[in-house]
Amino acid sequence: MASLEDLIPTANKLQDVMYDAGIDTLDLPVLAVIGSQSSGKSSILETLVGKDFLPRGTGIVTRRPLVLQLNNVAPNSPLIKEHHGEFESSVTQANDNTSELTLEDHLRKNQGFESVDRSEWGEFLHLPGRRFYDFAEIRNEIQNETARIAGKNKGISRIPINLKVYSPRVLNLTLVDLPGITKVPIGEQPADIERQIKNLILEYVAKPNCIILAVSPANVDLVNSESLKLAREVDPHGRRTIGVITKMDLMDGGTNALDILSGKLYPLKLGFVGVVNRSQQDIQSNISVEEALDNEEAFFVRHPVYRTISTRCGTRYLAKLLNHILLNHIRDKLPDIKARLNTLIGQTEQELQTYGGTGAITKENRAGLVLQLMNKFAARFVSSIEGTSTDIGTKELCGGARIYFIYNNIFGSSLKSISPTENLSTRDIQTAIRNSTGPRPSLFVPELAFDLLVKPQIQLLLEPSERCVELVYEELMKICHNCGTPELARYPKLQAKLIEVVSELLRERLGPTRSYVESLIEIHRAYINTNHPNFLSATEVMAGIVDGRKGGKVQSAKKPDLEDARQSIAKDLVKKHNEDSSPTLTSISDSEKNRSSEAFSDDENDSSKQSKDSFLNYFFGKDQQGSHQLNGSTEEYNLNSNKQRVTDLAELDKLHLTDGGQNIENLLPQMSEREQLECELISRLIVSYFGIVREMIQDQIPKAVMCLLVNFSKEIIQNRLVTKLYKESLFEDLLMEDQNLAQDRQKCVKLLETYKAASHIMNDIL
Structure with missing residues (x-):
């Protein structure tokens, strides 16, 4: 002390x-x-x-x-005596080696050391x-x-x-x-x-x-x-x-x-x-x-x-x-x-550990060191995905949290932003219905038209699904590049190789994952299951359409001129058609006519029941034997439709002769009320079925990505690293130390020695 x-x-x-x-x-x-x-x-x-x-x-x-x-x-x-001996020894050595003396030594030699x-x-x-x-x-x-x-x-x-x-x-x-x-x-x-x-x-x-x-x-x-x-x-x-x-x-x-x-x-x-x-x-x-x-x-x-x-x-x-x-x-x-x-000693010791400590790398311990660093890299990769890493950031989402955000926010929002009838106009639906009937006029709405229209809409789900896979893949690549540790930074070649191996693994899994996602979309397009329990029935859809149109009629009562004009034109067309129609069409019994006139009565319950049955039987042919027992409104729609088809054919012939068949689709006549009902029915059914498929895709895509890409990479990463890099011939090259870090470690070692020497001095007085 x-x-x-x-x-x-x-x-x-x-x-x-x-x-x-x-x-x-x-x-x-x-x-x-x-x-x-x-x-x-x-x-x-x-x-x-x-x-x-x-x-x-x-x-x-x-x-x-x-x-x-x-x-x-x-x-x-x-101190004086020790230096005296050192001076005499240095002078003797200088004389023996005939080396150059300093000015101080020269003066002491000439004047004598004792005189100083x-x-x-x-x-x-x-x-x-x-x-x-x-x-x-x-x-x-x-x-x-x-x-x-x-x-x-x-x-x-x-x-x-x-x-x-x-x-x-x-x-x-x-x-x-x-x-x-x-x-x-x-x-x-x-x-x-x-x-x-x-x-x-x-x-x-x-x-x-x-x-x-x-x-x-x-x-x-x-x-x-x-x-x-x-x-x-x-x-x-x-x-x-x-x-x-x-x-x-x-x-x-x-x-x-x-x-x-x-x-x-x-x-x-x-x-x-x-x-x-x-x-x-x-x-x-x-x-x-x-x-x-x-x-x-x-x-x-x-x-x-x-x-x-x-x-x-x-x-x-x-x-x-x-x-x-x-x-x-x-x-x-x-x-x-x-x-x-x-405190400085503790901090410096911790810093030294980040540089790999003071231990020298030998041929005997380098295999264990490589394996240890591999395990740490793989563990950080897995913990980053699972959210158990000790150095999780607080400024932005990363790792597993980012993947969850991709599934539920980015991918989910992308699917919801897709309109079931995107790029599908009423004219497109009308064209699909007509193309599905061939050269004959349709008695019922063809189911083939629904299949033709809904499959391209399902295909719209492919692009956001593929983007979801790419975003998860990019996040896994980001995790891979951020899995380095301070110990691993000491060996840049080893770190680069670890990243390269894991990146290659992720690229290998990207292809199968993307293919599976494409297959899921193809599976849903391959078979349109109209018997799905969540799929709206045609009866419900038609009931909604009828109720909507009845509500529209009540609102249109405020405009008697337009309604009267429309009814007048409709009666004229029916009258003209009855006069020119074939015996088959004019053989409708009086009872049927009376029944058709009763369809326009103000009794809401009878009207609703008759509308549901008649529209369902008519559009999908559920009861073909009773197809001739139509209400008056359906007959009027059929007559108007037949009349419209005659007009359409005349217009098409005229256009073909004058315009060479060009721009036919742009000059199609206005749709009849029956065709409007058909298009609205198909449109609503497409919305219903698209919602079912979209919901399944939103559930299946994240599961597929987790199974084929994320979880597979987590489970195989350590085995892949050992297989690719744990080789005696690679150890020397992998453990080549970064020169800058080596210098920093040497400075840290010197600093630690200085602090310990200072601590030793302090211990003499404290």
Whole structure:
């Protein structure tokens, strides 16, 4: 179990581990230094380190974040001695191999390693294993590394430079030096430099685990402090902001910052600290940092206003305060970091499993792997159809639910949208009836006409039935292409082969399914079963027609002129026909005539009964012996029909002579009332029978598709995959890994190792 003083070095180790892996997901506690250009940020950092090591100049000097880790080491620390041995070994090896020495090694060889102060040095994470004992070289390396990434102009980069400083004269701290806030671009600075710098600073200070070190010069009004303004955006209550007032010795005479340092003017929970920076003249005069610290301490002790708070001012006090704050902050945040780390480890392990885990593929286990992936693919195919898949979508119908929708919505609606008499006009029915009678006039409505007319209507059910099969087939193909798993995506050739085999199986089943559907339609067309229990009887149909016509007569009574004219014409035709008719037609007895006249009586019950019997006997010849005992209305219809046929024949002869027989159908005369009754009867019977067949088709087609296509594919898919692909000669090619996924898996493995290493570090202190 590590002590409290080891918390900062432990956090630094975690930071190093994350940096090596190139990740930043733990939000480790850190101190971020922000301030305007020339506000004294660099002077504070150099004073904390005790060395001049930061680049200086005009404009933007800090163009990349500098992550500065200060590590306190004892003079007898093993780190110094271990590196001493490594240096001697490297020099000996270099001499033996006559290889080129580094500048550092060359100086040590000429001046002697013991003459170099080995208690203070710096290390860059981008140069692992190399120590910089000369801090002027550290400054040059920072400049070179900045130019390498951010370029030689005044552009900035968010990629940090990580510098670790080891010294017995520093306290354990971790700080991030960020570019100075600027308002106006000058020289070669980009036009949007202010926005770039602000976004870069916010990347660090917006994190809850970041302690903000807001630097403001004392010779500028606090209300104009850019650092405090930016800190307030992310820390409005001032709970994690430390205010640092620099250049205290440059304030105008008669003014002081006591109210600011006391927290009366701008309250911050962590307070304000006043410091005195080394002036440019001190730097040019080579005044050491230690001497500058003494001068700073004397300034506050001798100052008439600040001497009362001199123990809480100065860079030495600031270093202790920052160390204390950072220790407490790390201690408070480590449990959350530990929990976050465990979560990341679990998530990364799950992600790694999606890439197939870390197990290597060998000749011995590849057969089992192929079989396992096949079984998973087949199981996902079946579960998608049955609706038992664990990753069912919620945005749209898919799988079995989509197939059900095809059966009940798409297919059902398509059948209902078909009119039983679609493309079948009254003239078509009349023509079919006449064609069915041949050269003789018909005494009854021929049943052959009903067969001729209803069969093409049944054929209309074929197209939506075939479309239903195609839609289910397309959905099964879609399911097949969506059955891949993350493990299977690792082997694209195997996945492609699995899809190919199942697609071939579905194509094989499409042909028989479609043929069977066509056969169902042909079966219904092959035999017209007029004895079906749901088929309307001719009596019911004729009764409905008669009732409808009687209702029409009642309505037509409102138009006596048209009705009288129609009756007058009908009587004239009957009279003329009786005069010219043959003895057979004129031999109707008086009793029959009286009976026919009684058919037009107002007695509804007698009329309805006589109409049903007479129409049924007449149109379908159920009682041929009584066919001559017709009522008056039927006789009139027959006479009118005969008369109309004579007129039709005369018109046809005339048309044939004058028009060569062209457009005969277009010039057919108007139908007689008897023919209208015949057409209406046939039309109603077609509607009745078509409804019966449509209902059976709507029930039989989904059953056929499920049996021949869906269920068959479900039952045979696994056997087909094993038969086609489970072959030793194919394993090597099938298990060829996708290169991109292989790289992703390697990254995932490295990430998991990083998290576990960080967890091991955390276990030492928790």
